[in-house]
Amino acid sequence: MKPIPTPREYTHSGESRPLTGLREIRMNIPETGETVKLGLAMLRDALPVTPDGAVLTLVSSDDAWFAARNAAEQGYILTHDGGTLTLAARQPMGFFYGLMTLLQLAEDMPETFVIRDRPEIRWRGVMNTLWAESGIMSYDFGDGLPAMEKRLSVLLNTCARYKLNLVYADAFGFRHERFPGYDAFMKRFTDLAKIRGVRVMAGGYGMGYGQSGHGQNVFMGKVFRNRDPYPDGELYDCIGTYDPPNPDIRGRSYGTCLSDNALTDDKIDEMRQYLLATGVNTLDLHNMDSDEIHEPLWLARCERCRKRYPNDSLYAEDGCAGAFAAFYDRLLTGLRESVPDVLICPVSPGYAYAVRSTDRTFEKCRRFWGAVMRYMKCRDGVIPLFRELFHNHDDNRLRYDMLDESIPSGFGSVFFSGGDGFYSDKYFVPSAVVTKTMERAELIVCANGSALQRPTQLMNAEYLWNPDGSAFYNADIPDNYTDFMAFYNAILATTHRPEGLYGELLETACRRLWGDTDGAVLAEVYRIHGARYECPVFTVCSVELYTRRTRVTFPIRWDDPSAEEHLPQMRARYAETVTLNTAARSRLFGVTAPDAEFLREGLAVVSELCQLMVRYIDAYRMAAEWFTAGVPLEGGFRESVRAIVDDAEAYRKRLAESGRTAVDPLGGAIARRDELFDLIAYNAGLILQSVETNMRIPENRRPDVTRQWW
Ligand SMILES: [Zn+2]
Structure with missing residues (x-):
């Protein structure tokens, strides 16, 4: 696999094979410090000492190349020539980053190579x-x-x-x-x-x-x-x-x-x-x-x-x-x-x-x-x-x-x-x-x-x-400007999906993060998208679901009739999320990487939320049509709305019993879980109240808690 990030200059020749061990690490530099020690420890963890292994020598360098931007502080020159590795740098971070590159290359190392590397952004x-x-x-x-x-x-x-x-x-x-x-x-x-x-x-x-x-x-x-x-x-x-x-x-x-x-x-x-x-x-x-x-x-x-x-x-x-x-x-x-x-x-x-x-x-x-x-x-x-x-x-x-x-x-x-x-x-x-x-x-x-x-x-x-x-x-x-913004917005919206980014780079990133087997599955999960480039959603608090932390308390309040115009678009989004989350969850089945459990759970919670939102939106539309156009309510309407209230409250209770409690005062990755299920139950309850009292905007409402910046 290619190293991430790609080195600035990298020339190599000969066959590549894994570096299975090191014979010796020679420290021809005055003092090391904790950062270089950590880098060496990480290298030794990955590569055993073997009598036929390579020799790595760390040297200080006065190569003119270190005058390039950020090179003296973080740059390094790493060379390999038939079992002899040399890492040259000026500062501890340069040595450390050189060691990190060697760690990645060790999986598949060319017979000879020269890397001159430095960051563009400090x-x-x-x-x-x-x-x-x-x-x-x-x-x-x-x-x-x-x-x-x-x-x-x-x-x-x-x-x-x-x-x-x-x-x-x-x-x-x-x-x-x-x-x-x-x-x-x-x-x-x-x-x-x-x-x-x-x-x-x-x-x-x-x-x-x-x-x-x-x-x-x-x-x-x-x-x-x-x-x-x-x-x-x-x-x-x-x-x-x-x-x-x-x-x-x-x-x-x-x-x-x-x-x-x-x-x-x-x-x-x-x-x-x-x-x-x-x-x-x-x-x-x-x-x-x-x-x-x-x-x-x-x-x-x-x-x-x-x-x-x-x-x-x-x-x-x-x-x-x-x-x-x-x-x-x-x-x-x-x-x-x-x-x-x-x-x-x-x-x-x-x-x-x-x-x-x-x-x-x-x-x-x-x-x-x-x-x-x-x-x-x-x-x-x-x-x-x-x-x-x-x-x-x-x-x-x-x-x-x-x-x-x-x-x-x-x-x-x-x-x-x-x-x-x-x-x-x-x-x-x-x-x-x-x-x-x-x-x-x-x-x-x-x-x-x-x-x-x-x-x-x-x-x-x-x-x-x-x-x-x-x-x-x-x-x-x-x-x-014009063409750039079109390109950039398409990258942001994920509608432009170059193979280089969504293929090899995403695949390599996931394999490095989670290993070959789980990494391949997670790459697929991160590629899943809907017909309008929606993505699976892992958190209840999300811009994708109109439930972002700022400005919006509940995206479609029953007591705010102006929400009506957004119902079709939002219903489509929630329904799509259920589909995408289900697909992502089934792919993640069997993945043992430590992140996978929470990702699966997040997908399940959001699916539940979105299913309830779809039911709530359907009830909203029927009740709204009854109020505005006198369209009669279907038999069983009240029971079905009651069921939304009950199901939302039951799920909220299940979430509370799951024992997850954030230490972050803002709620961490489980932010707004309790709040959103509560808001569905509450707003569905308002619909019932409206229908029973024949008042489009019910009395005795909770005060709105819309978050204002000032
Ligand atoms: Zn003043």
């Missing part, structure tokens, strides 16, 4: 979280902290083997000990990550706190407010979220003042406590939720900010950019005292979108962040993050290339890449294939690659390391 990340960067721990299957922790350690080994070095672990907010045992668990996790060269990222706000409007236990941190004097004085307004065309500036008192050092220091204190307690060393720092930056945001600043930063310009040092630069300098300086390797990744205002941001808006974002980074004193610890951006709409220039001109200190991407819990919940999304449009980024964290998307992790590993030299598949990526 920090290459996947997300644990199901709800994009907002939270829900995907490895929490509701079977307890030790089991989740074990799965997360498998994730870290996957990262090590396939050269991913960033895990977005948790969100949103910096409250430590957010459940009993959290700090200690995170500390163990980050310790394992550190040895593997993996940064652990957590997300929260630097100001704004919009998500705190979602209610209890969604935002995991303190909501800071502007107060004069801080912390007990009167609330006051300063800058806030400005999201045109909405003319309002929102959240203006939510910790947004950039001139109050006492407020900033209090935020630093919460972050510091979190970092020290958990060992997390990378912060995804949302500052408000403004994807664009425009003058009204800055013109809304308070009197004190006006005095300190009198310039109304977004880009001036004594204006908006200077104020943000000073804020990040203070954050970084404050945190570095306790956590020397801390990396801050600010997101917004002005992270920009591929589609929504016009060229003019993007230019403002680029100019603003260019100015912020220019004014900063400690810019080496800050990497501003943008969304996936691709081409300018009019002149088709690649926006990441443009950012590279404006922000030479480095920038990154939170790549909402499909399967992200916001736009889609497809389980296999090879969208990282477009990384070459973003190759000037220093950091890319894909908003996918969760516990249920492990093959996607390896797609990300392949293309974030080597964006355009894959041995499996290289997309012919259109060089203009």
Whole structure:
């Protein structure tokens, strides 16, 4: 099997055969450290000491090739010549990655080869979280902290083997000990990550706190407010979220003042406590939720900010950019005292979108962040993050290339890449294939690659390391905005399924993750799709089922007649899911891989949910027609609706008795299970009530709990 990720330069000749053992490992390097020791231990586990085995020599190298991008830090040169293996590198991570490549090659190693390898993207990340960067721990299957922790350690080994070095672990907010045992668990996790060269990222706000409007236990941190004097004085307004065309500036008192050092220091204190307690060393720092930056945001600043930063310009040092630069300098300086390797990744205002941001808006974002980074004193610890951006709409220039001109200190991407819990919940999304449009980024964290998307992790590993030299598949990526978006959207929607991605690469990824037999079956499961490219669904909380975590409580409420128009489309989706889930489940029968049990169970629970949804929608339509057109109800209607209530409640009881309880306050991978079955029972009950009282909207309804951002 070919290695993942594909090495940057790989020439080989002669026959390939398995490397069955090593005779000796010679360490011609001064000192090793834990990372290299771990790599050697992993190699020794796989390859016994045999008298006729190969000799591996580790050497420091001054080869000029190490001047290439990221080569000195993470690159290596690995050569094999008739039983003599040489691994040359400059830094521990280079040696480690060379050893990881050798581990993969050992299965089938050419007689002679030369590999020169380095990553194009310095920090290459996947997300644990199901709800994009907002939270829900995907490895929490509701079977307890030790089991989740074990799965997360498998994730870290996957990262090590396939050269991913960033895990977005948790969100949103910096409250430590957010459940009993959290700090200690995170500390163990980050310790394992550190040895593997993996940064652990957590997300929260630097100001704004919009998500705190979602209610209890969604935002995991303190909501800071502007107060004069801080912390007990009167609330006051300063800058806030400005999201045109909405003319309002929102959240203006939510910790947004950039001139109050006492407020900033209090935020630093919460972050510091979190970092020290958990060992997390990378912060995804949302500052408000403004994807664009425009003058009204800055013109809304308070009197004190006006005095300190009198310039109304977004880009001036004594204006908006200077104020943000000073804020990040203070954050970084404050945190570095306790956590020397801390990396801050600010997101917004002005992270920009591929589609929504016009060229003019993007230019403002680029100019603003260019100015912020220019004014900063400690810019080496800050990497501003943008969304996936691709081409300018009019002149088709690649926006990441443009950012590279404006922000030479480095920038990154939170790549909402499909399967992200916001736009889609497809389980296999090879969208990282477009990384070459973003190759000037220093950091890319894909908003996918969760516990249920492990093959996607390896797609990300392949293309974030080597964006355009894959041995499996290289997309012919259109060089203009319109054609590119058509290509990209087809990849996201999984309607475009190149054989290179869905065939050999998916197959290889699954075999590496689960072994030959189970891997082949899981590759089939991740390929299953419906007539309109629906996928099997493993979690009750899912964009695919209109049951995403954000904004929607129940997709088709009986007391909201506007839902009616969506019924046919939703019924079709639920019915299709039952078919696809049944097919996927039957394929998984007999698969012994540790993930398979939960995947099977997830498919069964979602099937049950979707069957009930189909019955509920049918009842909804009949009752609605009775109310609107006087179409008589069939005999037995009430009994059939009663049965929906009873079946939903009975299944809910069964789920409760199954004993799965998430430690994640947001519910982990079993999020919304109880809630959705309850909502079906409740809404079916409302239909009965309406029919019995002859009132389309029944009285005595529960208050709606629609989640609002603010
Ligand atoms: Zn202010």
